[in-house]
Amino acid sequence: MATNHYDVVIVGGGLAGLSAAAYLSSRGKKIALLERGALGGRAVTLKIKGFNFNFGAHAIYSRDTSVLRTFEKELDLHIDWQDFNPNKAKYDLGDALTDVPANLQGLFRTKVLKGLDKVMFTFEVLKTMLKMETGHPHLSIQKWMEKKHVSEDVQEMMLTLASSNFFTREPEKIPSDVFFQYYRRLFTTNKPVAYIGGGWQALIDEFVRVIEQNNGTILTKTKVESLRVEDDRVVAAVTAEGEITGDEFISCIPPKEMVKVFKDTKLEHAISQYASYDPTYVVVYDVGLKNRIDVPYTYIYDKQNNIFITDISYYDTTCVPEGGQLLQATAYINQSDLGNKENIEQRKAEIEQLYDKHFPGWREELVVPRVSTRAVVQEIKWTMTQKPMPTFLPDYRNLFFAGDWCEGQGQLSELSFSSAYQVSNLILEK
Numbered sequence: 001m002a003t004n005h006y007d008v009v010i011v012g013g014g015l016a017g018l019s020a021a022a023y024l025s026s027r028g029k030k031i032a033l034l035e036r037g038a039l040g041g042r043a044v045t046l047k048i049k050g051f052n053f054n055f056g057a058h059a060i061y062s063r064d065t066s067v068l069r070t071f072e073k074e075l076d077l078h079i080d081w082q083d084f085n086p087n088k089a090k091y092d093l094g095d096a097l098t099d100v101p102a103n104l105q106g107l108f109r110t111k112v113l114k115g116l117d118k119v120m121f122t123f124e125v126l127k128t129m130l131k132m133e134t135g136h137p138h139l140s141i142q143k144w145m146e147k148k149h150v151s152e153d154v155q156e157m158m159l160t161l162a163s164s165n166f167f168t169r170e171p172e173k174i175p176s177d178v179f180f181q182y183y184r185r186l187f188t189t190n191k192p193v194a195y196i197g198g199g200w201q202a203l204i205d206e207f208v209r210v211i212e213q214n215n216g217t218i219l220t221k222t223k224v225e226s227l228r229v230e231d232d233r234v235v236a237a238v239t240a241e242g243e244i245t246g247d248e249f250i251s252c253i254p255p256k257e258m259v260k261v262f263k264d265t266k267l268e269h270a271i272s273q274y275a276s277y278d279p280t281y282v283v284v285y286d287v288g289l290k291n292r293i294d295v296p297y298t299y300i301y302d303k304q305n306n307i308f309i310t311d312i313s314y315y316d317t318t319c320v321p322e323g324g325q326l327l328q329a330t331a332y333i334n335q336s337d338l339g340n341k342e343n344i345e346q347r348k349a350e351i352e353q354l355y356d357k358h359f360p361g362w363r364e365e366l367v368v369p370r371v372s373t374r375a376v377v378q379e380i381k382w383t384m385t386q387k388p389m390p391t392f393l394p395d396y397r398n399l400f401f402a403g404d405w406c407e408g409q410g411q412l413s414e415l416s417f418s419s420a421y422q423v424s425n426l427i428l429e430k
């Protein structure tokens, strides 16, 4: 590999690395993006027998106020937004289906809340929107609601919401300040959930288009083994083929990888703390069906078992062969379930039962199942005992961090985009 010097070297070609590379190159920086495998990271779209399986529903929350929307405007990305229809979202209560109170109509019709509790819930939503509830970093959402004497049914409603948005079976552990910050955005948006036509791949292609148009360098199958440091600066990314030097560096690789790359540097100890935190894991069980099984809803959340199914092909018709259907099911899991094969098998069986219940005949139509028993939805789960990583540390002032394990706005990919946007601007302002 010819030695080359760059303004910014970006390590990791997931959504954080790609968006930072696109943004910085569009602003005139000479960038190199180094990715050990293929571009996209966890935001992968796998083509199997004519079905495009996205890892995750690629649901973008509050898209109108999202950082992805900012990237879309500033980089002139072409994104085919497919907005979620809240009238087609249901909670499965075991013996009945009911509306998700995702809008006024849903709130009016839902059976999850009764009479006065609907008014109280609306009041909680209003208080959140008006910043009258801000929470406290040292109180979990559960403790906060108890302190505020929120009725039990409204508490349960808030925790059900949090469970579905934070992909967790333990929503009560979410810090209350994080909870209110998250829902302030979600409650004030006109576009709570949207999918991307063409899936994650369409988005990756758009970032690559911008990088290439601005003469950025993308090196795939290029694993960074270590970073060479001198005093208080990072000077080079070391790969098997040679060194890539730069003025600024952005590390867009998860802490568990970073800790290897930063071995023997001043950051080894600091990073090992974040590497020790638990990620948010889920079981994914998607199915590609030959023929559509039409039902009156596109999203079902099994409240008891914390499993949701999305009929993704209803929104993104490009992900299936003609007449087909792609259903995505995700089961949230407890950390303790991870090492327990039986519990994981049990979760898979529960997903199949939910398919049986709501999409009868799916087994006969099945062309391809896609199962992942240990999918990392977010590298650091936000609980009272874990926190996201800062976007820079004082030891090396030309080194930044971005990814869904970093501080930023929202959860999931929004954390990757917001941290990438923030560090890119810090570099541009230098």
Ligand SMILES: Cc1cc2nc3c(=O)[nH]c(=O)nc-3n(C[C@H](O)[C@H](O)[C@H](O)COP(=O)(O)OP(=O)(O)OC[C@H]3O[C@@H](n4cnc5c(N)ncnc54)[C@H](O)[C@@H]3O)c2cc1C
Pocket (backbone or CB within 6 Å): 011, 012, 013, 014, 015, 016, 017, 034, 035, 036, 037, 038, 039, 040, 041, 042, 043, 055, 056, 057, 058, 059, 060, 061, 222, 223, 224, 225, 252, 253, 254, 257, 261, 282, 284, 375, 376, 377, 378, 402, 403, 404, 405, 411, 412, 413, 414, 416
């Ligand atoms: C099942 C599932 C469902 C999801 N659903 C949603 C959803 O609906 N909405 C949403 O917004 N988000 C969702 N997500 C989360 C979203 O996929 C992630 O937040 C996002 O893709 C993270 O991107 P990232 O760039 O921060 O990290 P990553 O994708 O982890 O990227 C890190 C990259 O670094 C590379 N790398 C690692 N080590 C090295 C090295 N030494 N040298 C070079 N490269 C290296 C990796 O190969 C990878 O490409 C879901 C995730 C999963 C798994």
